[in-house]
Amino acid sequence: MAIAELRSSITTKSTRDTGIDFVRALCVLGVVLLHSMMVGVTVTESGPLFANASDGSWWITPLSWVLQVMPLFFVIGGFAGYTSLRRAQQRGGTAKEFVAARIHRLVLPAVVTIGVVGIVLTVLLANGVPADLVAIAGYRYGQPLWFLGVFLLCQVLLPLFAAAHRRAPWITITLLVAAAVAVDAVRNATGIEGVGFVNLAFVWLALQQLGFFFADGRIDALSRRTRTVIGVAAVAALAGTFLTGVYSPDLIANINPPTASLLLVGVAHTMLLSLLRGRLAVWSARPLPTRFRNFVTPRAMTIYLWHMPVLLAMAGVSAVFALTTGIALPEPSSIAWWTTRPLWLATVVVLTALIASVLAGIEARRIPEPTRSNGRLFAASAIGTVAIVGLLVVGTTPVTAMIAVALLIASLRLARPRHAASAAWPSRNPGIAATSTRAMQNA
Template sequence: MAIAEPRSSSTRATRDTGIDLVRALCVLGVVLLHSMMVGVTVTDSGPLFANASDGSWWITPLSWVLQVMPLFFVIGGFAGYTSLRRAQQRGGTAKEFVAARIHRLVLPAVVTIGVVGIVLTVLLANGVPADLVAIAGYRYGQPLWFLGVFLLCQALLPLFAAAHRRAPWITITLIVAAAVAVDAVRNATGIDGVGFVNLAFVWLALQQLGFFFAEGRIDALTRRTRIVIGISAVAALVTTFLTGTYSPDLIANINPPSASLLLVGVAHTMLLSILRDRVASWSRLPLPSRFLTFVTPRAMTIYLWHMPVLLAMAGASAVFAMTTGIALPEPSSIEWWMTRPLWLVTVVALTAGIAFLLAGIEARRIPTPTRSAGRLVTASAVGTVAIVGLLVVGTTPVTASVAVVLLIASLRLARPGRGDSAWQLAAPTPRARVQG
């Protein structure tokens, strides 16, 4: 296999705007996909909120365009590995990296979940049927799986980065093998719950692939080799569909996640590597540059707030239909498709407006991190448990309150405590701002 000289990201003096642009587009893709899945109708018994994609023909081809989560985790691995290495070269530590990640991911979530909890309380107090409020809470909580998994993956990143430096191929092979084994057990037993173990293995494997990308190993492959790998991944993916191993609907393969997403991630990574120089050039054009400049520092805020925006729009649509008597179009009908452009533009505009107003939350200065590994482990675990609780139990005024308390505790644990001695706090090592 012929290779060229690796292009190491450690030599880059600035952020890779091409990678930032792709990540920003991934965020937009998620917003658009979730927007298309919202279905609202009004029947004689009242408003009906459902997933518009259930049983529809269009979700499969759309999922092949907008299923960007595998690529997002690859880019997360790329950015995290690059950021950690740069910080360590400047005297930073892995503990500071983890503390910064906890701060950047958890702080915006505290605000969003707190506001949602208050809104749900107000709705119940004003006589909105409890079942509708429960549906709203359930729909809001569904996308939060990403926050919990991404927090876990980023907290473990220094550990897996160290394993990657010692034995890159063995490490990623073991994680991939574990993901495939989980799917095998799930298929053999018919117990779908087993598949949720892959919330760890599938996404960790994709993050690990991002380490190879960050080191320049993938870019170092010849163009022909990358094309062959990408086409082979797609061919293998299609084969799993034809044999009935996995669903051709890539959205269905995310809950619980299956090893098919690894093939999606490989194909996307090869394509990104092939187009990387061109994407980098595009990222410097005026319009893409303004787009990524807006999204990059607000990515988590956009992700966390797009679902409340969608739920508010769905509720407003139902109220409009019930008060005016104007029927809402049936999901997947011609009339429904005609309203989608306006619906999508409105979602993006409202979400962008909220992200603009709340930009200061993600931009808050990262506080001095704890030097205690135990506190960081606990902080990561508490933050993850808070999100898992909302997913398992559902988002209600009570569970939202509990989650906010746990998330605040996670933030506090990531800061200095009794386990940090006075001399450590008085004489910290030089720290570089953790990016990505």
């Protein structure tokens, strides 16, 4: 059977594209591995030192070309969201249900994680751990939360931009790309780094919009030669920006704040994914990839939220081990450090997987009933975003964690009707409505 036929037979048996799900699971694993490599722990005469092991290192640039998967993750997020919304609307669902389900799916596991981290930080302070070390731990924990805030924003706005895509696909994505490039131009011209953070919206929304082109079949409809040329051209343009000094060749440096170079990364990844889509559909149906995909897909946000606490706990245990035994920890980027990386990475993956297994039920919980109020949905998304931004700007402490949890709980409550127990579904088949909401929640 031809690859195209095999892919068709696989995707028709399920509402999900197994190949795309498999790649998304690989992206989650890639993020965990990249962050794991960046953790550096040493013990000096003044005490433990926690630092970014990649700072000033030679290896972060080539590694970032392999493991910088965030652009692809947002493209796939756009693909999955657009597909899910379209399918649910065909069954009688609404954009409001989509947004409410997305808020619930993203915010609920965050409430648990941030709450636990806040309690742990409190316990550490109460047991005499130096406040500066606790502050560093809180800061490191909060850094990856930018993804939650931005992805929440993108998913909340997805129905709006999906409608714009259906009306004017090329104009919409062109405006987003132009805005991202303009922000970079202003940032470079003024030297004001803070300007670049405006691209937390434009860059990631543009990549999500690219996912819409993937979802509606426009990219797959291009000839293989055309897709190959576009992908190669994107890589060549990216290399050109590095050689001319427009952007750093370190793709990690281009994420904080995000730059338009990530758009080129996303285009290259999308073309490659499209070219390999048929083979991925076949290969992802095999037993081992299927088990991996089935484990990660329903636990993706839990894995993302918990891998950093796991890393921080491992760093703390390593420091305590060195202090109590007198055995020196290897200097980051040294030969000894590299020899310990396989065990370090395997431990992170195993521990994170164990936690994700235990807490899988939290992320899997479906919203009992989504609100039909635009005002409540807007307030829910705004409050959820403010909670995450607060942790990023102020830092994660026992107090800020408590405030963030309170705000996130308020966001969850707003995503449901004011009187959830007695509220009725819109005037349509309630069975269809419930089915469409579950479909949007699980995408």
